[in-house]
Amino acid sequence: MSEHSMDDIKSHVKVYMLVFAALAVLTMVTVAASYLNLSTGEAIFLALSIASIKGSLVVSYFMHLISEKALITWILMLTLAFFFVLMFIPTISFFDWVNIS
Amino acid sequence: MSNDHHHEEGFWRKYIFSVDHKVIGLQYGITSMLFLLFGFCLMLIMRWQLAYPEEAVPIVGKLLGDGGILLPEIYNSLGAMHGTIMIFLGIVPLGVGAFGNYFVPLQIGAPDMAFPKLNMASYWSYFVGGVIMLTSFFSPEGAARSGWTSYPPLADIEVGQTFWLIGMLFLITSSLLGSINFITTIIQLRAPGLTWMRLPFFVWSQFVTSFLLVLAFPPLEAAAVLQLMDRVAGTSFFLPSGLVVSGELLNVSGGGSPLLWQHLFWFLAHPEVYVLILPAMGIVAEVIANNSRKPLWGYKSLVYAVIFLGFMSFIVWAHHMFITGMGSAMSAFFQTTTMIISIPSVIILSALFISLWGGSIRFNTPMLFALAFLPMFGIGGLTGLPLGLAAADIHLHDTYYVIGHFHYIVAPGTIFALFAGIYYWFPKITGRKLNEGLGKLHFWPSLIFMNLIFMPMMIQGLAGVSRRLWDGGLQYAHASGTLQLNEFMSVSAWLLGLAQIPFIINIFYSMKNGEKTDKNPWHSTTLEWTAPSPPLPHVNFEVIPEVHRDPYEYSIPGRKRDYTPQTEPKKG
Amino acid sequence: MEIPFTVKERPDTGLINSKLGIWLFLASEVMLFGGLFSAYVFLRIGAPAGAFHEWGQELNIPLATLNTLILISSSVTMVMSWASLKMDDFKKYKLYMGLTLLCALGFLVIKYFEYTTKFHHGIFPGTNTFMAIYFTLTGLHGLHIIGGMIVNGYFFGPGSKMWSTEPEHFTNRIEIAGLYWHFVDLVWIFLFPVLYLL
Numbered sequence: 104m105s106e107h108s109m110d111d112i113k114s115h116v117k118v119y120m121l122v123f124a125a126l127a128v129l130t131m132v133t134v135a136a137s138y139l140n141l142s143t144g145e146a147i148f149l150a151l152s153i154a155s156i157k158g159s160l161v162v163s164y165f166m167h168l169i170s171e172k173a174l175i176t177w178i179l180m181l182t183l184a185f186f187f188v189l190m191f192i193p194t195i196s197f198f199d200w201v202n203i204s
Numbered sequence: 205m206s207n208d209h210h211h212e213e214g215f216w217r218k219y220i221f222s223v224d225h226k227v228i229g230l231q232y233g234i235t236s237m238l239f240l241l242f243g244f245c246l247m248l249i250m251r252w253q254l255a256y257p258e259e260a261v262p263i264v265g266k267l268l269g270d271g272g273i274l275l276p277e278i279y280n281s282l283g284a285m286h287g288t289i290m291i292f293l294g295i296v297p298l299g300v301g302a303f304g305n306y307f308v309p310l311q312i313g314a315p316d317m318a319f320p321k322l323n324m325a326s327y328w329s330y331f332v333g334g335v336i337m338l339t340s341f342f343s344p345e346g347a348a349r350s351g352w353t354s355y356p357p358l359a360d361i362e363v364g365q366t367f368w369l370i371g372m373l374f375l376i377t378s379s380l381l382g383s384i385n386f387i388t389t390i391i392q393l394r395a396p397g398l399t400w401m402r403l404p405f406f407v408w409s410q411f412v413t414s415f416l417l418v419l420a421f422p423p424l425e426a427a428a429v430l431q432l433m434d435r436v437a438g439t440s441f442f443l444p445s446g447l448v449v450s451g452e453l454l455n456v457s458g459g460g461s462p463l464l465w466q467h468l469f470w471f472l473a474h475p476e477v478y479v480l481i482l483p484a485m486g487i488v489a490e491v492i493a494n495n496s497r498k499p500l501w502g503y504k505s506l507v508y509a510v511i512f513l514g515f516m517s518f519i520v521w522a523h524h525m526f527i528t529g530m531g532s533a534m535s536a537f538f539q540t541t542t543m544i545i546s547i548p549s550v551i552i553l554s555a556l557f558i559s560l561w562g563g564s565i566r567f568n569t570p571m572l573f574a575l576a577f578l579p580m581f582g583i584g585g586l587t588g589l590p591l592g593l594a595a596a597d598i599h600l601h602d603t604y605y606v607i608g609h610f611h612y613i614v615a616p617g618t619i620f621a622l623f624a625g626i627y628y629w630f631p632k633i634t635g636r637k638l639n640e641g642l643g644k645l646h647f648w649p650s651l652i653f654m655n656l657i658f659m660p661m662m663i664q665g666l667a668g669v670s671r672r673l674w675d676g677g678l679q680y681a682h683a684s685g686t687l688q689l690n691e692f693m694s695v696s697a698w699l700l701g702l703a704q705i706p707f708i709i710n711i712f713y714s715m716k717n718g719e720k721t722d723k724n725p726w727h728s729t730t731l732e733w734t735a736p737s738p739p740l741p742h743v744n745f746e747v748i749p750e751v752h753r754d755p756y757e758y759s760i761p762g763r764k765r766d767y768t769p770q771t772e773p774k775k776g
Numbered sequence: 777m778e779i780p781f782t783v784k785e786r787p788d789t790g791l792i793n794s795k796l797g798i799w800l801f802l803a804s805e806v807m808l809f810g811g812l813f814s815a816y817v818f819l820r821i822g823a824p825a826g827a828f829h830e831w832g833q834e835l836n837i838p839l840a841t842l843n844t845l846i847l848i849s850s851s852v853t854m855v856m857s858w859a860s861l862k863m864d865d866f867k868k869y870k871l872y873m874g875l876t877l878l879c880a881l882g883f884l885v886i887k888y889f890e891y892t893t894k895f896h897h898g899i900f901p902g903t904n905t906f907m908a909i910y911f912t913l914t915g916l917h918g919l920h921i922i923g924g925m926i927v928n929g930y931f932f933g934p935g936s937k938m939w940s941t942e943p944e945h946f947t948n949r950i951e952i953a954g955l956y957w958h959f960v961d962l963v964w965i966f967l968f969p970v971l972y973l974l
Contacts, residue, residue, distance in 0.1 A: 174391070
């Protein structure tokens with residue numbers, strides 16, 4: 104808050120514009136990539152990777168996480184851990200069944 | 205200063221739409237206790253049916269129609285709503301909304317919660333959710349009847365469920381807003397000198413509870429939205445293909461999965477049971493330390509155990525799903541995590557027990573309830589072990605054993621701890637003590653009848669009597685040996701109800717005529733006892749406290765008094 | 777009544793209360809959308825092989841790409857509205873906040889056309905499980921956009937009066953609103969490829 108000087112903010116604005124450009128480019132890249140003939144697994148991996156990069160840019164620079172206090176980052180790490188549990192366990196359960204035969 | 209206009213607060217601003225955490229805490233307290241009473245009454249009606257199947261229910265029978273006999277569908281509504289109301293409208297709002305709201309700011313030396321307006325919004329969201337749940341009884345279709353667990357496909361197509369889902373959305377919102385407030389308050393508003401390891405254990409338990417709420421409730425909110433979509437938008441999130449209802453193929457796309465609901469539901473509902481117990485453990489810790497005149501044994505262990513417990517609670521949920529056909533990898537994983545999670549629970553219970561050793565025990569009413577909590581929670585927790593082991597669970601799942609297990613934890617467990625809290629903190633809220641004679645008249649019968657209701661359930665469960673049977677197992681040969689217990693349990697339940705009358709009388713009597721007390725009648729060390737009784741509107745303390753000591757400096761050798769408040773400066 | 781650390785940071789955490797509060801709220805939102813994404817994965821695996829990809833062909837990629845660019849732009853304008861306040865330029869703040877609101881409106885208009893086109897072709901949430909999760913995910917996201925517009929609209933309009941009396945407090949509020957808005961953009965950054973491209 105108070106530690107930002109006018110020059111600080113101006114350099115931040117430069118970063119915002121660069122991030123904006125990167126996001127726009129990556130959007131076009133991800134759309135173009137969807138027209139490649141990839142297998143489903145490869146397509147998912149590529150799309151999620153690009154989305155993760157875009158997401159990281161938004162979180163780090165627009166949301167200032169890169170210069171944010173450690174406490175916030177810890178809370179987010181904890182949240183992400185449970186997010187992944189939520190993602191993977193139901194999926195794994197799909198492939199682990201009792202053999203009824 | 206903006207303080208001035210508070211002198212002019214009108215009735216509505218002061219008592220109804222207040223942003224003062226104490227008023228909001230009392231609002232939560234009164235509302236939740238009324239809901240607990242209502243949920244209790246629903247059970248009393250159910251237990252009539254179980255004791256005397258197909259005999260007309262007295263008094264309320266006139267409202268039920270059909271000659272006053274409880275139809276299976278109505279029995280199921282009472283059951284689903286009993287669970288829903290007790291958990292979401294009763295225990296959690298009382299343990300977190302009432303006790304947490306009132307006493308966390310006081311115990312950390314803060315003037316209020318970090319977000320007072322958000323706090324008010326939380327309460328009213330809860331209120332609206334509660335009203336929706338209540339009015340569902342009077343809707344044309346009646347209240348939800350698919351269990352508090354609302355499993356599809358039944359919950360997708362059964363009546364009353366839409367009200368339930370909308371009510372849940374309001375309740376979940378209330379919880380989310382509240383938990384954000386609690387976490388921020390505890391991190392940001394601790395008084396000068398109040399370091400993390402000087403926090404009363406009650407505050408730690410509320411802190412971990414709020415993390416559980418903020419991270420575990422949203423997936424249930426998502427699931428509730430999905431079930432609403434299934435019910436009103438014709439989707440098939442939880443409806444498998446080829447589902448036949450009443451002889452007809454259901455006209456939906458199909459392709460959905462009932463298991464999806466179970467995973468999303470239990471992802472919340474398992475942490476939810478820790479939300480039910482943690483505030484209770486916090487209260488018991490406060491009351492035990494105070495009434496044994498000794499510091500809590502193993503404070504650091506308690507803190508690390510409760511943090512570990514909170515974390516583990518997110519990865520045990522599928523132990524509620526052992527019989528869904530999951531394979532050995534999943535079963536082994538969840539069985540293992542479930543066994544591991546019993547360790548911090550045992551550490552906490554043991555530390556509380558050991559805290560009594562060598563103490564100067566005062567057997568006042570709050571202490572009696574806190575002491576009773578220990579073995580009752582012990583029984584509840586230990587009976588959970590066979591349920592957490594997949595092989596044993598196959599036999600016990602969905603039987604009365606489960607009902608006995610969790611009721612031991614919540615009823616003579618959590619509710620007793622909440623009673624302890626009421627008796628302990630009543631003087632801080634009102635400036636008067638509750639009557640000790642009436643307190644003991646409340647305690648002893650309650651303890652006895654709680655055990656007479658829930659221990660026989662273990663026997664019925666082991667015999668294989670299923671839960672949610674409207675006739676209590678009458679039709680099943682394997683239940684016949686245990687059916688006589690039904691009447692016994694029902695009579696005990698009605699007597700348990702009578703045992704609450706001294707408590708209700710006590711509250712109303714003592715508010716006006718109870719023994720007047722000073723700031724600190726129990727000679728306690730924690731910060732809330734340095735504020736006036738009741739604490740000052742909006743600011744709580746005359747002077748913001750400065751903390752110099754650990755939370756439980758009781759009977760420290762060489763000191764004049766057997767207690768030293770946290771605010772007392774250290775010499776030299 | 778003064779609640780400490782509403783404008784000045786608490787020394788040991790370095791945070792003001794609202795900053796911590798909004799991040800906690802966003803953490804809960806991660807779990808909310810996480811539940812829905814988890815449902816997507818579950819339903820996709822449970823559907824016949826290739827079904828989700830096939831059913832997904834009904835979606836309009838160019839329109840959604842445009843929407844993605846619109847939302848990213850709104851994120852830039854949002855952060856610029858905060859930066860303008862840091863640089864003491866209230867006029868620029870109004871300009872950028874106004875643009876943010878316009879972009880949000882544009883996003884919703886496009887979504888409106890997407891939805892109505894589907895209904896016109898007889899495609900509804902009940903048509904198949906892909907459409908069910910598509911409408912639910914984008915619908916909930918859309919509700920979050922509307923919520924953000926209401927908050928931003930308030931700060932553009934009547935709420936902006938606070939700039940003249942408590943500029944630092946107001947700037948903080950815009951930063952907090954911005955965090956929420958960027959999160960809504962973040963969700964779409966994942967929604968777009970998952971629903972439209974896979």
